[in-house]
Amino acid sequence: MEIIRLDDLTVRFTQGSFNKRIIYALRDVSLSINENEAVTILGESGAGKTTLARVLLALEKPTSGKYLFMGRNVWKDRKARKLIRKEVQYIYQDPISALNPSKTIGSSLSYPIKKHLKLKGEALRSKIFELLNAVGLDESIVDRYPSQLSGGQLQRVNIARAISVNPKVLIADEPVTMLDASYRIGIIDLLADLKKKMNMTLVMITHDLAIAKYFDYKVGGSKSFVIYGGRLVEEGYVSDIIKSPLHPYTKFLVSSYIDINGNYNSLEFLKYKEGGISSQGCPFNERCPYVKDACIKEFPRYTSIDGRKVACYLYGG
């Protein structure tokens, strides 16, 4: 069953006070995510990934378009927004700044449990210990402060806090990017495990194809939404996207991926030009080796190919 649906959703910002510039952090994005599904949002810095997460958390009101959560129109229904406060939880990229440095771990974990589950006293204490066990942390950590923990331990605390209210959806925004390499696998394994145990929808946001690939393996298959310059350019299963990317941006992403043996597809990679995000037509048109006149004028329509979706004139548009 569908839990999240975006229909032609746009988030527009104005930057600068003298030379005003319009930025489309997201532009006409439509997507659907099912209950208990694992998905990845793939894109480089500035693609609109964090804005998308903020939209899903109902922290960012779209400029236009619709966000439906469990079938309810979020910006026409105050109760839906209240529901989201509990049912959609977020894990930040930076595990340190996500926690109050002056509060013990126990105290940081208490807040959402008291607020949403109304537990106190012994029930609250045992819930905190249950959570610490669930994320693989020792109970003794409860009286420590964030500065006394490693990055990996801190991210586990953040995960414990996010799952404390039994959310339906967990959004992990680059959850391992700021961690030492040795902690990364453990955190992804934990997220995949929790997803299975708690029947959650898990949205993994990443710029790193290697992380998307490992996550996909751990959850046993996941759909990916590739975004560039605020546009959804391709949608499909991660395994298909890596095997045969369709959109030129996805091809670029896959060809830039260096595996553990130092291999990458340098011939494909070299075709791509330097350039920014184009505000007219396809946002990738400045860098695309396959660019045509149409790509500069108008963003193409989506084409379906073998159950996948792509927006590119190479496939019709």
Ligand SMILES: Nc1ncnc2c1ncn2[C@@H]1O[C@H](COP(=O)(O)OP(=O)(O)OP(=O)(O)O)[C@@H](O)[C@H]1O
């Ligand atoms: N509040 C804001 N005001 C103005 N522009 C914004 C605002 N938030 C985001 N943007 C712009 O929208 C675009 C998308 O930003 P977003 O943070 O969503 O990208 P991202 O993919 O998460 O990148 P990163 O990983 O670097 O955070 C960027 O050009 C950014 O500068």
